[in-house]
Amino acid sequence: MYAKDAIGERCAIGTTDEITVEGIGKRFGSTIALDDVHLTVPRGTVFGLLGPNGAGKTTLVRILTTLLRPDHGRAVVAGYDVVHDAAQLRSVIGLAGQYAAVDETLTGRENLKLVARLYHLPRREWGPRAEAVLERFSLTDAADRPVRTYSGGMRRRLDLGASLVGRPRVLILDEPTTGLDPRTRMELWVYVEDLVRDGVTVLLTTQYLEEAERLAARMAVLDQGKVIAEGTANELKDRLGGAVLEVAVADPKDLERARELLVGVGSGAPSIDPARNTVSVAAHQDAQVVLDAAARLLQGEVPLQDIALRRPSLDDVFLALTGNRTAVEPAAAQGPKRWGRRSS
Amino acid sequence: MTEDIAPVRNGWDLGIRDILGMAWRNLVHIVRTPQLLVFSSIQPIMFVLLFRYVFGGAIKTPGGDYVDYLLPGIFVQTALFGGASTAVGLSEDLKQGIVDRFRALPMARSAVLAGRTIADLCRNVIVVLLMVAVGLLVGFRFHGSFVADIGAMGLVLLFGYTFSWVFAAVALAVRDPETAQLAGFLPIFPLVFASSAFVPVQTMPTWLRDFANVQPVSVTIDAVRALVTGAPVGHWLWQSFVWIAAILVVFVSIAISRYRTV
Structure with missing residues (x-):
């Protein structure tokens, strides 16, 4: 010993x-x-x-x-x-x-x-x-x-x-x-x-x-x-394929629709961040993903405010790893960057 | 920071030092919150006044003054109720998470409980002495030998200490200060009132009298009363010791085994 x-x-x-x-x-x-x-x-x-x-x-x-x-x-x-x-x-x-x-x-x-x-x-x-x-x-x-x-x-x-x-x-x-x-x-x-x-x-x-x-x-x-x-x-962060595709919708009502449309794009399950009006999904650093996503959303008639590929944050990692469950108890939801800040 | 590794030693001397450390900590609490001590003394004083001057005149006791009958009951009741502070203090420590800190330290596992009950014993010494003073003021007198009187007070404190462990076991079971106090009093109340504390048991219905004659609070009060009035202690003293030993064995083991798993 x-x-x-x-x-x-x-x-x-x-x-x-x-x-x-x-x-x-x-x-x-x-x-x-x-x-x-x-x-x-x-x-x-x-x-x-x-x-x-x-x-x-x-x-x-x-x-x-x-x-x-x-x-x-x-x-x-x-x-x-x-x-x-x-x-x-x-x-x-x-x-x-x-x-x-x-x-x-x-x-x-x-x-x-x-x-x-x-x-x-x-x-x-x-x-x-x-x-x-x-x-x-x-x-x-x-x-x-x-x-x-x-x-x-x-x-x-x-x-x-x-x-x-x-x-x-x-x-x-x-x-x-x-x-x-x-x-x-x-x-x-x-x-x-x-x-x-x-x-x-x-x-x-x-x-x-x-x-x-x-x-x-x-x-x-x-x-x-x-x-x-x-x-x-x-x-x-690399486990997510190196990047995150983030789509900001013009109207919050479209969030769920956008999420459905993005299933199959990138390398994970898309998730919603209602606070920021965005849907994000893990992806490879490849412009093709942006084009695919834009085409799908265009076809689904979801107006966009922004669409971009960015380096994932740890937030993205946890969301991808722990899936779509809302993880945090509401009573504990205080302070920055907590679990389950996003839900879907 | 990693240079010194605290020495790992075991043994009785360290266990006793841990207990003293914990007792010191709890005594500091008692000294720094004198208001708690003051308010917990008011209730027994009210009992003395109530029974001495309100009910006392209507209660007939065989031989001697009622005040000499009453005070031994008050002493034991006060010491017993004092045990409730064990329940409150312990469950507050559990609630605040400080017990986790203690359990992760290389201290004796029994020290949290033993230190707590010993501090409460010291607290009881003060409260019981105060009750003696109040008793003397309202006409109570010691009639036993010096040794018997001191022995009687020792028995009162030992009995209170015993019930500290009952309250400790209850506190570890219910984990909440308020509930612990209420739950702890559940068995104490019938034991104190269905006893020879305030009235002779002769007037009680047979079934109650049979219970009152053998239960721990009655036999202890009867032993204390015999000692301070200079009467023969009869079978009460050894019966009281048997009860004390039995309660300690049962509740010390329950409390310690529950403490290990909290």
């Missing part, structure tokens, strides 16, 4: 996998939350786990952080098996999540010292560790105020900081910026990028494609408990 001779292994950063998930499955009653999931995350990299609500992201996070046992399969994090070496694993991982799991009544400093204490660090370390985290996350001024007086962004920073008190080798972030305003979100990204420079391996779940694209070197798309795609953002 390489955790025991970490010094020798450190030379091999980037070549060894820090997280290995092999055939993990989990069901709750008759619901299959995870179905034969395989993943590997190289040491010192950020891996993004994307998927709509209910895709199984949080279940996987809970398994990797020993909060939940898998029904079958095996997962090894930082050299420790999540089931058999759970106790040792807990001392080398950090978990921060969407709930900002910090104590409201304690001050920021007290929260961090408590976590240091529960990591079984020597008493003389509690203060300095807390201080270092407070400084790093610009919370020194608020350190001695109860957390209930903190803003949402400060709480998330403290939560992220609390997960670093034990100086984990692997950091697991479960939707770290869900519910934050765009500015605070970007601030938090800078902190995460900073951590990665220190060599921490990060597994990040998110619903924000922008977030994955910015932070994660590689990503996997989880849908209904299955990994349906894995790769870098560019690799995923």
Whole structure:
């Protein structure tokens, strides 16, 4: 197990996998939350786990952080098996999540010292560790105020900081910026990028494609408990054939008709974005596609505002991968670039 | 950042330190929200005044003043109701997701529950002492030996601690602070009122009296009452200990096994 001779292994950063998930499955009653999931995350990299609500992201996070046992399969994090070496694993991982799991009544400093204490660090370390985290996350001024007086962004920073008190080798972030305003979100990204420079391996779940694209070197798309795609953002975009044909209709009433007419054009199922009055479909970088589409729409008497081929966004990738289902719950539909922003 | 790997050690000393860490955290809550303590003390004080001055005159107790009969019942009732704060605190932690953080830390798995119940025990010490003071003000007096009186108060607190685990198990089952408090009181209410807490059981119908004579709240109150009035404790004391042991065994195991799977 390489955790025991970490010094020798450190030379091999980037070549060894820090997280290995092999055939993990989990069901709750008759619901299959995870179905034969395989993943590997190289040491010192950020891996993004994307998927709509209910895709199984949080279940996987809970398994990797020993909060939940898998029904079958095996997962090894930082050299420790999540089931058999759970106790040792807990001392080398950090978990921060969407709930900002910090104590409201304690001050920021007290929260961090408590976590240091529960990591079984020597008493003389509690203060300095807390201080270092407070400084790093610009919370020194608020350190001695109860957390209930903190803003949402400060709480998330403290939560992220609390997960670093034990100086984990692997950091697991479960939707770290869900519910934050765009500015605070970007601030938090800078902190995460900073951590990665220190060599921490990060597994990040998110619903924000922008977030994955910015932070994660590689990503996997989880849908209904299955990994349906894995790769870098560019690799995923290439899977769409390199381009997207986008048609803007003059009248929103024609959207559905346009979608029907475009079936068979390009390399995927066309989908509608009602917000932008467009229908888009994956295609090869080939002008012929534009001509085909234009001819069909002309024949179908759908007036157009615009028609163009463009480089696909991650949005397009997910839409193509997860099909036409509306993926996101309405209650969660806030913020930019979320799942299911488009429906068809 | 990856240089230091927190040492992995196991053992009783670390488990106890984790429990103390969690207890400290919960005690800070109690100290920083004194208003909660104040308001949770008002209800038992009202009970004392109500029974001492409103109902008390109409209740005939064999030998001695009613106030000496009443207060042991009040002490046990107060300690018992104090257990509800375990349910509220624990389910709030579950709701806010902080329990997930604790469970992902290399701390003893029992520390969240043990730290919580121990903090609530400390809270109960304050509330019970307050009730003793209120009792002395309305005419209650200790008549037992010093050791017996201290022992009686110890029994009251131990009994309250036992029911903290009942409330903990309920909280882990229902997962919502308000529901946990209401659900926790369901079994507590009949146990407190169908008991010898406020009135002698002799006037109850036979079926109720038979229940009241053997149930845990009655035997504990009778034991406490015997201790503070200097009467022989008879079979009450050991029956109370049997109940305490049985309830602890059952509810500590339920709470811990539920905690592992939340």
